[in-house]
Amino acid sequence: LWSMGGFARRNSRAVSIGLVACGVLALVAAAVALTLNFSRGGGPLPGRSRTVAVLPLVNASADHSLDFLSQAVADEIARTLGYARSISLRSADSARQYAAGLAGLQKAGHDLRAATVVSGHFIRAGDQLQITLDLTDVESGRQLWSDVFDVPPENLMAMQAQIAAKTRRAMAPVLGVSEFVTADPPKPANEEAYRLYMRAIAVPDEISTDPGYRKRAIEMLNRSLALDPSYAPAWQALATWYGSDGWFGDGGREALELWRTAARHAAALDPDNAVYQAGTLYFGSLRWRGISNGGMSRGEAYRGMADLLRRRPDSARLHFLMSWLLRDTGLLDEAARECDASVLIDAQDAGARSCGVTFMQRGDYRRALDYLRLDPDSEVSIAVSIDVLVRQGKENEALQVMASKIPQWGGYTVLRAGLEHSPAAEIAALAREVGAAPDPEVNYFSAAHLAYAGQTDAALALLKRAVEDGYCAVPAIDSDTMFAGVRGRAGFAEIRAAGMACQKEFRAEREGR
Numbered sequence: 355l356w357s358m359g360g361f362a363r364r365n366s367r368a369v370s371i372g373l374v375a376c377g378v379l380a381l382v383a384a385a386v387a388l389t390l391n392f393s394r395g396g397g398p399l400p401g402r403s404r405t406v407a408v409l410p411l412v413n414a415s416a417d418h419s420l421d422f423l424s425q426a427v428a429d430e431i432a433r434t435l436g437y438a439r440s441i442s443l444r445s446a447d448s449a450r451q452y453a454a455g456l457a458g459l460q461k462a463g464h465d466l467r468a469a470t471v472v473s474g475h476f477i478r479a480g481d482q483l484q485i486t487l488d489l490t491d492v493e494s495g496r497q498l499w500s501d502v503f504d505v506p507p508e509n510l511m512a513m514q515a516q517i518a519a520k521t522r523r524a525m526a527p528v529l530g531v532s533e534f535v536t537a538d539p540p541k542p543a544n545e546e547a548y549r550l551y552m553r554a555i556a557v558p559d560e561i562s563t564d565p566g567y568r569k570r571a572i573e574m575l576n577r578s579l580a581l582d583p584s585y586a587p588a589w590q591a592l593a594t595w596y597g598s599d600g601w602f603g604d605g606g607r608e609a610l611e612l613w614r615t616a617a618r619h620a621a622a623l624d625p626d627n628a629v630y631q632a633g634t635l636y637f638g639s640l641r642w643r644g645i646s647n648g649g650m651s652r653g654e655a656y657r658g659m660a661d662l663l664r665r666r667p668d669s670a671r672l673h674f675l676m677s678w679l680l681r682d683t684g685l686l687d688e689a690a691r692e693c694d695a696s697v698l699i700d701a702q703d704a705g706a707r708s709c710g711v712t713f714m715q716r717g718d719y720r721r722a723l724d725y726l727r728l729d730p731d732s733e734v735s736i737a738v739s740i741d742v743l744v745r746q747g748k749e750n751e752a753l754q755v756m757a758s759k760i761p762q763w764g765g766y767t768v769l770r771a772g773l774e775h776s777p778a779a780e781i782a783a784l785a786r787e788v789g790a791a792p793d794p795e796v797n798y799f800s801a802a803h804l805a806y807a808g809q810t811d812a813a814l815a816l817l818k819r820a821v822e823d824g825y826c827a828v829p830a831i832d833s834d835t836m837f838a839g840v841r842g843r844a845g846f847a848e849i850r851a852a853g854m855a856c857q858k859e860f861r862a863e864r865e866g867r
Contacts, residue, residue: 404440404441405468407466409462409473411476412424413477420476423476428446431487440531444466444467449466459490460490467703471490472525473488474487485513485517486502488500503520514548540584542582554578565603572596631662632659641794641824652683653863670696671703673695677693678708682794686715703728715830717833719745726742736755737766740752740755764791764803765785788800802836814843818852
């Protein structure tokens with residue numbers, strides 16, 4: 355929900371890191387066969403254990419010039435596992451908080467809702483870098499597999515090759531993985547380019563206080579791609595940093611256009627990376643104001659994602675991304691089926707919380723809350739939970755939630771004032787502070803809050819904006835109880851007709867008409 359709307363702007367560090375981490379996670383590393391120095395482990399794990407969190411490695415040496423490897427090595431492992439069939443990876447952004455051994459492996463696994471955890475450490479000893487990788491079962495705490503190997507610290511391409519080979523040939527079989535979708539994922543071709551890339555993806559804590567870091571990361575990646583223009587992961591990292599600069603820095607519209615261009619380069623160079631391909635299709639078809647979609651229709655995006663699902667029906671993320679596209683176009687029943695398919699594959703995926711919006715709009719509040727409980731403490735889940743409670747008529751419970759946490763976007767201050775029956779002048783003053791967001795789903799929620807609080811004209815203006823920007827919103831606005839006070843007002847029928855036309859256009863586009 356609201357991946358780049360009001361929530362993102364008010365949580366810039368978390369989402370900046372998430373943009374980079376999620377983008378990098380979706381890429382795939384090279385697999386080059388090398389001899390395993392040391393390995394031990396049992397047979398394959400049962401299917402339930404195929405949820406994996408990859409934690410940053412611990413730098414056990416005094417050489418802080420190698421700190422960037424903590425995140426970079428974890429990303430290499432995640433990229434390799436990203437090509438494995440029937441593996442669900444936990445968010446790299448979420449896993450980053452468990453860096454430097456700040457929590458036990460079992461706690462990290464439970465917090466991340468992963469059945470298995472990949473961890474490790476590295477140390478520089480003379481002219482060698484020794485890396486230890488471990489795979490741990492969260493429930494029992496038992497170590498399932500371990501590997502130790504040495505590489506020259508100045509030869510990061512050799513390190514990448516070893517990590518990919520060991521992950522693919524030794525770790526993956528313990529996880530029960532017998533098949534990867536490609537035998538030839540992208541691999542780096544230039545040592546200096548690869549080192550620049552690894553430094554650029556290692557997101558530092560100071561990103562929130564150092565506005566120049568994004569620019570430096572972009573500069574490093576452009577230098578990297580000048581040396582090795584065929585390395586897809588570098589293009590994706592560049593895309594995510596451009597996106598971060600456009601939304602949270604001063605890059606503006608130019609950075610967002612560069613984001614889209616870099617993302618398409620990455621997708622073209624790495625066609626087997628299904629999750630990244632789907633994300634590129636989804637974001638490439640958006641109609642958000644101020645961002646060109648390059649002429650791609652949502653029907654084209656749907657057909658591309660449907661083809662990906664035919665090839666990767668085992669991917670929970672693909673089903674979720676399809677549900678997101680269908681929700682935007684108002685096809686809520688189809689979106690709900692994709693949400694259910696996603697959690698059937700991975701019942702603990704916190705990212706599926708956004709499906710709570712789909713079920714809320716269908717009026718199935720119990721199922722909406724089931725999805726929100728996948729990540730109950732997140733800003734998004736708290737916000738949508740408030741909306742669900744209000745729609746259920748549980749105003750006092752909604753106010754209790756707001757007493758400890760009120761979301762700072764989407765008109766929630768107006769909603770609270772309405773729930774508290776504040777004076778009309780006070781509510782009107784708060785309503786004037788609610789502006790339009792680039793993300794039309796944020797505008798839909800804001801319109802609902804304004805409508806509930808009796809701010810009819812402002813509500814209709816934002817609802818119209820949401821539909822004009824491609825959030826079809828029908829049948830949700832026909833049944834959404836928060837719009838009850840505006841359905842008979844002048845202008846509502848025209849907004850509804852525009853929503854129906856939006857749906858009709860999408861249905862025709864996805865059928866190729």
